[in-house]
Structure formats: structure tokens, C-alpha cells
Amino acid sequence: MVKAILWDNDGVLVDTEHLYxxxxxxxxxxxNISFDEERYIDLFLRKSEGLLAILHENGLTEKLDTAQNWRNKRYSELLLDGIGAIGGVTDTLEILKSRVQMGxxxxxxxxxxxxIHSKTEVLKFFDFVLAREDYFNSKPDPEPYLEAMRRNHLKPNECIVVEDSPRGLQSANAAGLRCVVIPRGMTVGLNFDGAWMRLKQVADLIPVVESLQNSEKG
Structure with a gap:
């Protein structure tokens, strides 16, 4: 039985990847380190190695805390201009809200x-949120999804995950969850082997949920 949909945020609900x-x-x-989009995709969206790997390569590991603090401050500044929900997200959430629990x-x-969500008006559709501070190991580790299920008394066969990156897919799979991937922007050309389903847009999730729930009733 499908009881819950667990949504990734960046790249699924909101388009923030270019700002990060x-x-x-x-x-x-x-x-004085050059950093192109292809390298970003590899280190952040495939492997989740981030700034540490780059600074280590350049003998600057001791600069990690300073670099992360400055990056986080700059990202906050970029977000102040306001981020809207990705097209189709609000309408899809409104339809699914009455059918399943969502987090x-x-x-x-x-x-x-x-x-990010100070202006999106999508949080009203969700029952819970787990952010980075709510668990120890980040994606691609399964802990974020395992913790979400533990806190909300959910079982893997009761959930569907929606992701847009390989590391998110890996996290969901490692937690024993069915993962729907909806690639967007930087992740469109990436490998999503192991995904339960690949969709073109978020609205395509509605008939998937309807079909599952109807088959369960039958």
C-alpha cells in the first residue's frame, strides 16, 4: 500500500542547483581554483564529495571550514532574490495531498x-520535513530516508521517493525504497540505472500513484 511520498527538495520541488x-x-x-559545471555534477550530484575533495586535491584541506562558511553565506545571499516552485509542482502537490502522506x-x-521556501507556498502540502541537521550521514547514505521512515512509522513498501540526482537515487535504493527519478537541468544526462521509474515531469507522478492505489483496492 502506498501511504507516503518522500520528496527531495533541490531540483525536484525548486530549481536551486545553479545557485549552489x-x-x-x-x-x-x-x-585560484577553476571549477566548471561538469566537475560540479560529478562531485556534488554523483558522488557527494563536495568542497573537501577539491581542496584536498589542491593541498588546501585546512581551508575547508572557511570555504564552507563563505559558500553557505554566499548561497544564502543568492537565495534572497526568491525562488519559485518548479512548474507543475504546486498543482501536483495539491492533488496528491489528499491521497497520501507527504514529506x-x-x-x-x-x-x-x-x-528557499519563504516564498514558494508549497510547505502547506507537507506533513514533515527532514533537513541536513536531522541526521548524521547525508545522501547517498540511506540514513536520511531511514530516519524519515522511523520518525513517521513508515515501512519501505509503503513509500515512494522522488529524486533528481544519482546520489539521491542511491540513497533511496539503499534504504529499500522505490525511487521515481525526474531529471532536470544538470542531471538530465546522468545515469539512473536502478530507478524504479523515470518520468519527464512531476505531473506524471499523479497517474502513477492513482494506478498503484487502484491496483491495491482491486
Whole structure:
């Protein structure tokens, strides 16, 4: 039985990836390190290695805390201009809200998450949110999704996950969950082997949920 949908945030509900990349690129330029989009996709969206890997390569591991603090501050500044929900998200959430429990499971820091959703008006559709501070190991580790299920008394066969990145897919799969991927922007050309289903847009999730629930009734 499908009782819950667990949503990723960045790239699924809101289009923020380009801003996070911009903040990372700017902080690395402070250390005279060039950083292109292809490298960002590999280290942040496939592997989740982030700034540590780049600074380590350049013998600057001791600069990690400073670099992360500056990156986080810059990202907050970029978010102040306002972020809207991705097209089709609000209408889809409104339809699904009455049919299943819904939560957000994100690697986004709570402060950034709150800034992002200060103007999106989508949080009213969700029953719970897990941000980066709510667990120890981030995606691709399964802990975020395992913790979401533990807190909300859910079983893997009762949930569907919606993700847009390989590391998110890996996290969901490792937690024993069915993962629907909806690639967007930087993640469109990436490998999503192991996904339960791949959709073109978020609205396509509605008939998927309807079909599952109808088959369960039958």
C-alpha cells in the first residue's frame, strides 16, 4: 500500500542547483581554483564529495571550514532574490495531498531550506520535513530516508521517493525504497540505472500513484 511520498527538495520541488553551483564556484575562485559545471555534477550530484575533495586535491584541506562558511553565506545571499516552485509542482502537490502522506527529505541546511521556501507556498502540502541537521550521514547514505521512515512509522513498501540526482537515487535504493527519478537541468544526462521509474515531469507522478492505489483496492 502506498501511504507516503518522500520528496527531495533541490531540483525536484525548486530549481536551486545553479545557485549552489555559483556559490561553490565563487568560493573556489578565492583560492585560484577553476571549477566548471561538469566537475560540479560529478562531485556534488554523483558522488557527494563536495568542497573537501577539491581542496584536498589542491593541498588546501585546512581551508575547508572557511570555504564552507563563505559558500553557505554566499548561497544564502543568492537565495534572497526568491525562488519559485518548479512548474507543475504546486498543482501536483495539491492533488496528491489528499491521497497520501507527504514529506521532504533534503540534504539542504535548515537555514537555506527556510530561505528557499519563504516564498514558494508549497510547505502547506507537507506533513514533515527532514533537513541536513536531522541526521548524521547525508545522501547517498540511506540514513536520511531511514530516519524519515522511523520518525513517521513508515515501512519501505509503503513509500515512494522522488529524486533528481544519482546520489539521491542511491540513497533511496539503499534504504529499500522505490525511487521515481525526474531529471532536470544538470542531471538530465546522468545515469539512473536502478530507478524504479523515470518520468519527464512531476505531473506524471499523479497517474502513477492513482494506478498503484487502484491496483491495491482491486
Amino acid at each position: 553551483y555559483k556559490a561553490c564556484r565563487e568560493v573556489l575562485l578565492r583560492y 521532504i527529505v533534503t540534504s539542504c541546511k535548515r537555514a537555506h531550506f527556510d530561505l
